[in-house]
Amino acid sequence: MTRTLTSFCARFDPARHGAPLALVVILLFNLMVTPYFLQPQTLFVNISQVATIAIVAMGMTLVIATGGIDLSVGAVMALAGALAPLIFLSNFAAAHPTLGLVAAIVVPILLALCCGVFNGVLVSLLGVQPIVATLIFFISGRGLAQVLTNGNLQTFTHPSFSYLGTGRVLGLPFQGWLVLAIGAVLTWIVARSVFGRQLLAVGGNERAARLAGIPVHRVKIGAYVICSGLAGLAGLIVVAINSASDAARIGNLMELDAIAAAVVGGTLLQGGRAPIFGALLGAVIIQLVKYTLLANGVADEVALIAKAGIIIAAVYLQQARKE
Template sequence: MRWPQGHPHDPPPGGIDLSVGSVMAVAGALAPIIFLSDWATANPGLGLAASIAVPLLVAALCGLFNGVLIALLGVQPIIATLIFFISGRGIAQVLTNGNLQTFTNPDFTWLGTGRLLGLPVQGWIALALTITIALVVRRSLYGRYLLSVGGNERAATLAGVPVARVKITTYVIAATLAGLAGMIVVAQNSASDAARIGQLMELDAIAAAVVGGAALSGGRAPIFGALLGAVFIQLMGYTLIANGISDEMTLIVTAAIIVLAVWLQRGARA
């Protein structure tokens, strides 16, 4: 199962993040390495905490890398995140020596397979994050800055908005969420395959955001729409596969949905 990560918290306009799948792979590779270590085995409580905290911290650093390239060094977002799209998966495979990591750790797998009040834990996590991000975007100063930068970066700069800081923060948050998604995928499967974790998740993330109503030109952040978009993309994929449609055709349909959604957005603005 591909966790509906989407990007309810996307980078600013023109800031499509192509690195989310690779960040998922890095975090998903690190978690088992930590809790399968001798130290974690001897200290199960601390080992479990470290296997969650360290991958999230590393994911945040990946986002910081992207953000610094873009906000401080002036690298185009698609190029900056493409750099980690390529290198990040390589890093994940180096960490695992290219091997499939399998494990049995009920406490960790609870993230991906556990249930709370009859509903999947991952669903509760997604809902809690969506509500939190919606409140941050709509009620906080950072949220107002984010929408300002997304709507018109030049105007935001002239208005005194700390554009570079907003961009870096946004990429850090996006990467941290991608890292969390990677760990949930690993927990679901009780295995970590650095070559496959988050593969082509970038396409799903973009599709979920666009279907949910996010404007690629920026300035609009329908958080709950992005969540619904992620659910729609997941259900569409499962429905096609259940009816005998190949994974390759599912990718084509997803790409077509992105094109259609962007075209409808352009028509609405016209």
Template sequence: MDRAMKLPQRVASMPFRFHGGIAALVALLVFNAFFTPNFLQLQTLFVNISQVATIAIVAMGMTLVIATGGIDLSVGAVMALAGALAPLIFLSDLGAANPMLGVILAIVLPLFVAGLCGVFNGVMVAVLNVQPIIATLILFISGRGIAQVLTNGNLQTFSNPSFSYLGTGKVLGLPFQGWLALAIACVLFWVITRTTWGRYLLAIGGNERAAYLAGGPVRRVKIGAYVICAVLAGLAGLIVVAINSASDAARNGNLMELDAIAAAVVGGALLQGGRAPIFGAILGAVIIQLVKYTLLANGVEDEVALIAKAVIIILAVWVQQFRRA
């Protein structure tokens, strides 16, 4: 009985930004259904799911970093770096001689390098006490440059159906990367809600000093958050490469940090830390993609879409400040 009486209170006390996200999603769906040509076609659904999946995967990693009170500006560069490594493996003598071994290496090696990028960011922030925006700005600048050096600034094309399945495969009629994003969300949700690491993550964002005095492994948890964020960014970079069967270091992951931060904030992540709404990040990714799709499908220039994303971030931050006040 008590639980039944408390249920309406819980519903009423749900974050306003989550209600706002649902309302925005419904409004976008209704508008597109009536005014955007071909929106209800399956091909349009598949394209949007593919785009949402990459944003959502990166946004979930960004949510973990934001939960610690940090930020990661290097995710786009990590995508470019990971995406540049995969074609190099396929185009090497080893990858050409053994395609299956090439697939394994083309997944494992880029994700390992992405993890090292996360370790770099984490150590800079957690051990050397560099401000997160400065620490990750280093890779933001240098990471894409390294990727372009590796590829000589050229478009790297390849043909490997097994690897391309990562970006073009379908499971139960829906894009494989959509299912992959959902699986990652379930795992991260379990980690945050059911493990000691997850509790420490939220405690650090809520009050890092108190978490440290309570004996929490603050440095290890923060480094772990940056590593997970970087690995997920690397995975998103591989998905983009698999979709196109080509790697363009200049474009892969370009401005993804903007989409990831916007999706995380719209999904309910607090910039001061302490919350990690994983499924909220997926909701935010869907909204960000639908805003971009709606504008472009109705003849609005891409530059306006960038402005719209910035406005979305401003509104989400304003809602957070309003709730805090």
């Protein structure tokens, strides 16, 4: 027994194994302490809430892999979430219900993709620092969403659209399966596609990538476009869950959750690495920490402090691994 424990400690790499170990500890704690943790309704709620974090975090992972950052994802969620109800409540959707449904999904995502182009052009072609470039839309995007809705809460009912947020497949939330599908596709892209190899090369050494003939501008813009598109999808899921859109609240602080999930999942802040399912694991940890604290009577404000502590620990482990 002692020899086995010694062997485990010798092979344990905090930077690589810290997140899975943290998840096991959180799960064991909840199983022993938190009431109703294994109830189906608890599982459904946690999957529903972690789905949006995971979707945005996987997109954020691609951006961070290029050496960038995207602070605008929450605003993109709000903008996409504000546009969908406007389409549903329009005369066009009333006259053409099927086309209205398609438009309410496609148009907001297209707009989100355009936001990604805007961010990518600022960062790549104009040389604006990523934190500054995406801060522009962080501020203006939510304002634009509130202008579109006149600052009002928009409510609507559409069963087919609501399936994005409330549907179930094999007893589990539809968006949970959607997360796994997106994760599988992005993992293949990073590991197998030309774009994925170029993405990691740009993040690893941008100057060397340029000299090797890699289209750095195109790769960076592509990463921001994918990130914004996924943020737009996450915004639609939030609206579908609530059958309502509040531009002031949708995606609020999502950029922090997404960055935290990506870093906890092993994404290096200096770029060059994109563990997609690591980001998914990080999203689960972030959600479970929040749920655990709230379920045991701890104030939501403490959850924010806990998230900050998790980020600090993850960054510290990254630095320790480099040394």
